[in-house]
């Protein structure tokens with residue numbers, strides 16, 4: 001049985017909707033999403049750790065974490081996580097490879113995966129995929145970014161672009177062999 005490595009944002013998790021939800025939750029606290037994102041860049045990058053840190057300055061850490069991570073698992077709907085039990089049956093190993101920070105795992109808490117690799121950029125993502133490919137020659141890699149998939153192909157890895165959570169602008173630039181529905185993962 002083969003192995004699969006899934007990107008997290010916009011493959012397993014509806015990140016665009018998550019951003020809309022965060023924007024609204026912050027607004028209800030009298031905070032601006034854009035201001036929080038911009039200030040988080042002062043600490044380095046605009047990642048979840050730094051955004052939570054900025055919000056925690058205003059409302060405390062536990063309330064900030066609750067704002068970011070309470071009741072978000074419905075954002076699996078319509079994505080790869082929505083067909084996860086069938087993915088689990090089809091693939092011997094299921095990995096998640098994602099750019100971000102330690103908070104990433106909160107977005108997929110409870111999902112029965114064999115491992116999550118949290119990396120800081122797409123180069124590291126390709127390196128992890130290559131290492132997994134050495135161990136699992138039948139590895140399939142799924143990401144929403146065409147550029148990442150092109151680089152996987154250069155490394156001899158079977159890669160597919162997932163389009164179900166992409167907006168129209170990104171859909172129009174999608175690769176010819178893109179996947180438009182999560183169910184197509186079960187046919188690879």
Ligand SMILES: [Mg+2]
Nearest residue numbers: 007009010144
């Ligand atoms: Mg992604």
